Amino acid sequence: MIENARSLNITASIILLIGMVYISGPLYLTLTTASHSYEFMLRNGLAWYPGDQLLANMARVFTETRIPIQMLNSLLVALGNAAATCILSFLSAYAIVYFRVRWAGFAFALILATIMLPLEIRVITTYQVASNIFSPLNALLDVTGLNGLVAQVFGAPVHLEWSVLNTHFGLIAPLVAHGTGTFLFRQFFRTLPTDLFKAARMDGAGPIRFMFDILLPLSRTSFAALFVLTFLSGWTQYLWPLVGASTPDMQTAVVGLARLVPDAEGTVPDFPMIMAGAVIVSLVPLLMIALLQRYLVQGLVLSEK
Amino acid sequence: MTSESTLFSNRWLPILLVAPFMLLIVLFFYVPIFQAFYWSFFLEQPFGGGSMFVGFDNFARVLSDREFWQAGWRTIIFMVTASSLAVLIPLILAVAADRKIRLSLPARNVLVWPKGVAGASIGVVFAFIFNPFVGILAPLNSISPGIWAPGLDGLDAFITLIAAHVWGGIPFNFVILLAGLQSIPRTMHQAAAMDGAGPWRRIFDVQLPLIMPQLFLTLVLEFTESVTSAFALIDTITKGGPGGATTLLVYKIYVDGFSGYDLSGASTQTAILMVFVILLTAAQFLFLGRRINYER
Numbered sequence: 205m206i207e208n209a210r211s212l213n214i215t216a217s218i219i220l221l222i223g224m225v226y227i228s229g230p231l232y233l234t235l236t237t238a239s240h241s242y243e244f245m246l247r248n249g250l251a252w253y254p255g256d257q258l259l260a261n262m263a264r265v266f267t268e269t270r271i272p273i274q275m276l277n278s279l280l281v282a283l284g285n286a287a288a289t290c291i292l293s294f295l296s297a298y299a300i301v302y303f304r305v306r307w308a309g310f311a312f313a314l315i316l317a318t319i320m321l322p323l324e325i326r327v328i329t330t331y332q333v334a335s336n337i338f339s340p341l342n343a344l345l346d347v348t349g350l351n352g353l354v355a356q357v358f359g360a361p362v363h364l365e366w367s368v369l370n371t372h373f374g375l376i377a378p379l380v381a382h383g384t385g386t387f388l389f390r391q392f393f394r395t396l397p398t399d400l401f402k403a404a405r406m407d408g409a410g411p412i413r414f415m416f417d418i419l420l421p422l423s424r425t426s427f428a429a430l431f432v433l434t435f436l437s438g439w440t441q442y443l444w445p446l447v448g449a450s451t452p453d454m455q456t457a458v459v460g461l462a463r464l465v466p467d468a469e470g471t472v473p474d475f476p477m478i479m480a481g482a483v484i485v486s487l488v489p490l491l492m493i494a495l496l497q498r499y500l501v502q503g504l505v506l507s508e509k
Numbered sequence: 510m511t512s513e514s515t516l517f518s519n520r521w522l523p524i525l526l527v528a529p530f531m532l533l534i535v536l537f538f539y540v541p542i543f544q545a546f547y548w549s550f551f552l553e554q555p556f557g558g559g560s561m562f563v564g565f566d567n568f569a570r571v572l573s574d575r576e577f578w579q580a581g582w583r584t585i586i587f588m589v590t591a592s593s594l595a596v597l598i599p600l601i602l603a604v605a606a607d608r609k610i611r612l613s614l615p616a617r618n619v620l621v622w623p624k625g626v627a628g629a630s631i632g633v634v635f636a637f638i639f640n641p642f643v644g645i646l647a648p649l650n651s652i653s654p655g656i657w658a659p660g661l662d663g664l665d666a667f668i669t670l671i672a673a674h675v676w677g678g679i680p681f682n683f684v685i686l687l688a689g690l691q692s693i694p695r696t697m698h699q700a701a702a703m704d705g706a707g708p709w710r711r712i713f714d715v716q717l718p719l720i721m722p723q724l725f726l727t728l729v730l731e732f733t734e735s736v737t738s739a740f741a742l743i744d745t746i747t748k749g750g751p752g753g754a755t756t757l758l759v760y761k762i763y764v765d766g767f768s769g770y771d772l773s774g775a776s777t778q779t780a781i782l783m784v785f786v787i788l789l790t791a792a793q794f795l796f797l798g799r800r801i802n803y804e805r
Contacts, residue, residue, distance in 0.1 A: 209707075212608070216605035216606075216608045216610055217610055219602060220602065220605050224612075224619045224620070226676065227620055227679065230676065231634075237637065249644070249647050250638070292529055296530040299524075299527045300527070302516060303516055303517045303519060305523050314531070315531075320787060325736065325779065326538070326541045328545065328766040329541035329779065330537055333544070381537040383534075386530070411519055411522055414517075439627065440626070441627075443741065443744075447767060458627040461630060462745050464633075472643060475640075475643065479637065500621060501621065504685065505685065
């Protein structure tokens with residue numbers, strides 16, 4: 205700093221300390237409660253110091269609940285969401301930035317608009333589409349009158365049905381329909397020097413070769429940042445997995461965790477086991493943040509510029 | 510990329526590249542939005558029992574429903590209080606972390622942790638921490654019973670929701686605002702110091718005006734985010750209670766559609782909520798966005 209501002213530095217330190225306590229406090233209490241028995245919690249309430257029941261509570265989560273198999277679902281959804289978003293966003297941003305096409309601006313606007321209305325708002329009708337993803341096609345055939353023609357020739361109108369509810373594909377696909385990734389890659393491509401493109405053309409590289417040999421290696425950090433961001437977002441989804449999967453074995457771990465809390469009022473739920481579940485469910489994403497924090501921060505900043 | 514020679518001129522390849530993503534977006538974004546508006550003009554029977562065109566009947570029914578208006582008002586109150594806190598608190602933290610002090614580095618690490626904790630997980634945790642019998646405020650109740658009763662008092666339940674929402678919103682807003690602060694050139698600080706502006710004054714006269722673009726962005730995104738993140742929190746902490754005091758529109762739509770099988774009513778409310786969100790975003794860009802100077 206330019207001059208010595210002690211009062212300000214002390215205030216800043218206190219503010220940061222409060223902020224860190226606010227963030228880590230709930231996590232610490234989760235951990236300490238998870239390490240005590242149910243009886244201990246009933247007697248003493250919140251546990252301020254760790255006990256010795258953590259492993260026992262975690263073992264109960266693994267044996268008494270579906271969370272282990274649900275963790276596998278979460279992993280599949282998170283990985284699928286991250287991989288599909290990275291690949292599809294990269295391809296569409298490449299097409300929008302590097303090709304002379306008239307519809308590029310229009311396509312980009314269509315993609316970008318998805319950021320405005322999140323899945324939680326349009327969940328009712330997204331569910332209807334997922335229950336038969338051919339329903340738009342059926343409706344189109346009906347409206348255009350093609351189906352009447354088909355019915356005359358073949359005796360019955362076309363009516364296709366394919367429900368993706370309760371499948372991993374169905375859990376992932378609506379999450380991928382989001383424009384952040386395309387935006388991120390587009391911004392990155394536009395920072396690259398045009399000489400790069402000209403040199404590649406001069407050396408005779410076509411669009412496919414340019415994409416694989418030049419653009420892809422350069423985009424490695426963008427890929428990592430977007431991957432971390434979408435993996436976390438896939439893992440922490442709640443509403444869509446809640447309605448998109450109806451059997452416990454297809455639900456994700458976050459939904460399974462929320463289901464551990466009994467609906468009945470009056471009794472105090474088995475909080476130590478639930479907190480142990482919360483620890484287990486949050487372990488994978490928190491580990492990811494600890495290891496790949498650089499990419500996470502980069503992803504958050506990049507998705508904004 | 511404006512010069513003609515810096516672009517490929519293939520015709521079909523770009524279409525092929527965009528097609529898979531566009532198909533997903535049309536199927537899971539544009540079709541559902543269209544269908545919500547379409548259904549709001551039809552009386553839809555659950556389980557495919559057919560539908561009937563009813564004009565504006567659904568809108569008349571929803572708009573004359575007291576519960577809808579209450580949920581709408583609660584949504585607006587939640588949006589305004591939760592999102593202004595979810596921007597203000599990270600802003601204060603970012604200004605503090607921007608100083609070269611010892612705590613700055615560990616704080617930057619700790620403050621992004623919530624990004625890895627699902628809204629529903631933190632909801633479960635906050636439901637426990639603020640539990641009136643065993644939670645952190647339980648001692649208050651043993652002094653004077655009923656001071657803290659989120660299961661009975663709507664305001665207490667609302668406060669719990671906001672505390673959980675702000676907790677989860679800190680990472681993104683903090684990172685964005687801190688990045689904005691750090692991109693302010695040092696010479697600006699030096700120039701202001703030369704002119705006699707003290708460190709406190711520089712916060713308000715140099716730093717805040719220069720991160721207006723970031724502040725604007727976090728506020729715009731936070732408004733939509735508060736509508737959506739609220740669902741996981743409500744479903745895990747309050748279930749819309751007590752007595753509907755925390756039933757925001759997103760939660761009411763879910764309950765009406767998936768528990769009440771009122772598809773037309775839920776679609777109509779979805780359509781109204783979408784129009785509201787779009788208008789709000791447009792208004793923000795119109796009234797706030799214009800005044801922001803992106804030049805440095």
